[in-house]
Amino acid sequence: SHLALVLHFSLFVVYSLRVNLSIAIVSSVLSPPVDASKFCLLQAPVYDWSAKTQGVILSAFFYGYLFSQLLGGYWSGMFGGKLVLGYGLLATSALTLLTPLAAGLGVAYLIGLQALLGMAEGVIFPAQYTLWAKWAPPLERSRLMNLAEAGCTFGTFVTFPVAGIICQYLGWPYVFYIFGGIGCVWCVFWFLLVYEDPACHPCISAGEKEYIVSSLANQGSSHGRSLPLLAMIKSLPLWAISVAYFCNDWLFYTLLTSMPTYMNDVLHFDIRENGLLSALPYVGNWLGTIVSGLLADFLLSKHMFSTATVRKLFSVLGMMLPAVSLVAMSYVACDYTAAVVFLTLSMTVISMCGAGFNINQIDIAPRYAGFLLGVTNTFGTVSGIIAPTAVGFLTSQDLLTGWRNVFFVSAALNLFGLLFYVTFGSGTIQDWAREDTALQ
Known part of the structure; x- marks a missing residue:
């Protein structure tokens, strides 16, 4: 610790x-x-x-x-x-x-x-x-x-x-x-x-x-120079994490980079005046991250569920609920308080993914954990590059409908990523990540 x-x-x-x-x-x-x-x-x-x-x-x-x-x-x-x-x-x-x-x-x-x-x-x-x-x-x-x-x-x-x-x-x-x-x-x-x-x-x-x-x-020990790249490319559990990263980071980066703009343009709200309200989502996220980690370990240590089940359970919470609250947010366009409530809810609950697919690389291949984080984070970063551009494109014509579409696209992507992860995710060390097979 x-x-x-x-x-x-x-x-x-x-x-x-x-x-x-x-x-x-x-x-x-x-x-x-x-x-x-x-x-x-x-x-x-x-x-x-x-x-x-x-x-x-x-x-x-x-x-x-x-x-x-x-x-x-x-x-x-x-x-x-x-x-x-x-x-x-x-x-x-x-x-x-x-x-x-x-x-x-x-x-x-x-x-x-x-x-x-x-x-x-x-x-x-x-x-x-x-x-x-x-x-x-x-x-x-x-x-x-x-x-x-x-x-x-x-x-x-x-x-x-x-x-x-x-x-x-x-x-x-x-x-x-x-x-x-x-x-x-x-x-x-x-x-x-x-x-x-x-x-x-x-x-x-x-x-x-x-x-x-x-x-x-x-x-197994650290991997040194060699990596089983072909086996990684063929690994469905790794694809499951990567797709979840892409879809969830799309929603996360949309919230992170475009929220100030949304608050300003649609809610006509000065962030400088209400600094506390715009900080609420972050406080929620910080607390949620710590609590979900404690909860996930509690479930694992009591042997209530397998690692895979715990990772999927937290991913469902962390991807489904923000998607739902984003869609809700698009219908309360002018009610500022409701929008902040939904935004805080989204940012708090999305932190559950931290005990879900977010750390699943280390379950399926601890020897390659750093490299696999690099792989999955690359997918997440690509959506960090595309998402703000997409927001600009969608909101360039009609503001209200545009933002509604932004939220719909984020929610739909998130649900797709969740389905894919729940279907193909795993919680056990993969064959290609074991020391003896890696040496062949």
Whole structure:
């Protein structure tokens, strides 16, 4: 659990660096009707970027992120998760410090920097899974991994108001200097506090070491250079996770990247005034992530259900309910409170997937957990690139019908992904992931 807490804060830092730009871009771009001097006590440079350019800047991150998922998983298997995650975080923090400089040099530099940032950050999640494959006993997996993952939401939730305040009082470049600086300092702690596997940790007791090592005994060691790629491509349980990632991330990224726009355009609601309400969905998600991990492990430890059943049960909760509440949301277009209730419900319940298909890679192939996370996250990232574009396309004509269609498409995709996962998902180690078959 020491590792879970360290990872919780590492992912907190990662996500605070990730959402910086989406907040700072609001202050760094000229908006016609507002007199900037009223808001900013210190004048920071302001750029004249069109909505289209802003879209390109924000999506450049995902292209880099997409590129390094598989590499991150592969490198983690070769060099260990500690090093890959530590250097990924260090690179992300250092590049964040350079953001205001890149913006000053020109928009092309900023787009390039964002792509590099995405590449640096893309190795972090696969590396995290590689560490968990060595540290998390099967019956504690859900709660430990979800405790770590909750750092993402916590980082987002804290950074939104804090970055807003920094923009207002110090100017937007300081958002990058402050959070980038925190990231660099945190890296020092990462390298000091984290050990690659229980065997080389000096502070844990012999009993605990023995418990972790014996519970993971039948999983095989790290994979080194070779990967059974053909067997992976043919593996239906792996396809099941990948399809679920694609469909669920579509809904998640729609909520994440397009919600501010929806609140503004359809609900005519100023996010700055009601910061608390727009933070509610994140608080729900943070709590839901931790609770679902505890619940899943409880069901597994009592041997009530098989691993596959637990993963599918949480996936049903985490994919079906948000789909239903999104469809409901499209019919309460003008009732702001109802919309926030449905949105909070969606973001809270979607966290159940964290104990569902989200961590299923480590059940079916612990030796390749980092690489498989890279594979499935690649599918998720592709939908992160397509979804905002689709939202723009669907809402370009008629706003209300457009947004209704956005919600319908997300809900339909989610239900398809759920069906596919429930049909083909598995909870047992696959033949191709066992040490003896991998050696042939």
